[in-house]
Amino acid sequence: MNRIYCLQILLSCVLLLAAGLANAAEIQVAVDRNPVALNDSFQITFTASEEPDGSPDFSPLQQNFEILNQQRSSNSSWVNGQSSRTEQWTISVMAKQAGEVLIPPIAFGADSSKPLKVTVSESQDAPQGSDDLFLDVAATPEQPYVQSQVLYTLKLYRRVHITQASLNEPEIKDAIVEKLGEDSNYTTQINGVDYWVTERKYAIFPQQSGVFTIAPLMLNAEVVNSRQPRFNGFFNRQTTETRRVSSKAITLNVQAVPASFKGAAWLSAESVELKEQWSDAGLQAKVGEPLTRTLTLSAKGTTVGQLPELFGQTVIDGVKAYPDQPVLKEDKQSDGLSAMREEKVALIPSKPGDYTLPALEIIWFNTKTQQLEVARLPAVTVKALASNEASTTPPVLSTEGPIEQKTVSSSPAAGRDVRLWQWLSAALALGWVLTLIRLYRRPAASTKAEQTDKPLPHAATEKNLKRACWENNPLAAKQALLQWGRARFGADSLGSIARHCAVPLSDEIMALSRHLYSGRQQDWSGKDLWQAFTETDTAQSAKSSPGDSLEPLFKL
Secondary structure, eight states, X not given: OHHHHHHHHHHHHHXXXXXXXXXXXXXXXXXXXXXXXXXXXXXXXXXXXXOOSSOEEOGGGGGTEEEEEEEEEEEEEEETTEEEEEEEEEEEEEESSSEEEEEOOOEETTEEOOOEEEEEEOOOOOOTTOOSEEEEEEEEOSSOBTTOOEEEEEEEEESSOEEEEEEOOOOOTTEEEEEEEEEEEEEEEETTEEEEEEEEEXXXXXXXXXXXXXXXXXXXEEEEOOSOOSSOOTTOOOOEEEEEEEOOOEEEXXXXXXXXXXXXXXXXXXXXXXXXEESSTTOEEETTSOEEEEEEEEEESXXXXXXXXXXXXXXXXTEEEEEOOOEEEEEXXXXXXXXXXXXXEEEEESSSXXXXXXXXXXXXXXXXXXXEEEEEEOOEEEEEEOTTSOOOOOSSOOSSSOOOOOOOOOOHHHHHHHHHHHHHHHHHHHHHHHHHHHHHHOHHHHHHHHHHTSOOOHHHHHHHHHHHHHTTOHHHHHHHHHHHHHHHTOOOSHHHHHHTSOTTHHHHHHHHHHHHHHTOOXXXXXXXXXXXXXXXXXXXXXXXXXXXXXXXSOOO
């Protein structure tokens, strides 16, 4: 008995511990820039999406950092009927030593943040000709390959107060220039002198090889005069003086594409990732039905315009491809530009069988290792099933062996479920009996309902189709064609109706089907469909049997 009691206590403790872990608040940690220089201040931000267990203890930071300032803020929002609250703690610190410095986990009661490493470089010397206001610029690398990313960093150092300032953008011939993120503001020491620093970054992509110069940047600033006015009084205003400072020019030696590169299109980046996704995990589809393939190419250190097309013009006999418009995205972070290209294509087989899609390879140049690399997806085989063939794809894929059927053991709960289903079945059966009795007593209403299901006369369907085509209404045109196809051929899909019709009517029907499948309903013109319908002798073109028809591409 005591053993059972102890086991119950132990089980309760485990459950309480699991519940506590499940409810633990997740606390994210981030820095405003990385790397940083020794004697440069920077900010560490702790963000909690839920209320943490307790107040933070920042004392572990004092081992590697000098805490200069700390602030707390909160943000509440209400979206789609759900409220959310975010808590943030921003700590301004300065590293005590150079190298890889660890931001340790910070305890928020029972909750805790994750550790984070920051790279701290040695203190920098003051640039030549430094004053209480000056600009410093740097470009990395200075010998890039064509269309490769160059990080251009601008730093404004000042020991004076500025009321207004204007600064021009970097200029370079035959290059794309993109500003990265927001400006960073911090303090630093140079030769024992304190400075306020404003840092701004750009990504530059030279489009031609050769020697190019980034022109000096010019700063015009209104600086508060530190001298006291001659007559000190209440109505005296601060006086300012205009100061102009410029940066140095930077020369880039842009190299041409390496002779060893044999790819179809030059792509240089820091990293490249190629992924694919299928609408059916088993890579199966019935004849006439779409199987959608999604390809995603992500790269860091390049523009979205440099990402190549993914599907190309590969033609597979027996499979029609309908590509969608690509999705292009760029993300501008302080460490560089990231780009993403996503392409979707609907593959529609016209006959049963196995179809192999060739492997996809993208050769790219790694700007970090200075080596050629290949992002690759292997060849893949898809299976097209006949329209009347059931798909053999299991709902859940498993690589550990055949799926076993599970046997449900009898239990009191199972017995209650069976009795519940028995009662529900009896209620449904009673409802069907009452419905049949009601229909039997109302023959006229039944006859009227049956009449409404009959196909419309040929003249009426033509009139509906003509109106839909004149109004450029693809959905109404589809309904009219389906009514006409049921009455004429006994066909109940656009694909099967097209198989009974001759060119050009069959082509126009399939064009309508593809348009409806793509989801675009505003730019369809019905002129060609109506002209083909009126000019084609469909009675002479009904040659194929309904069993050979394609399934519809779009269903309401």
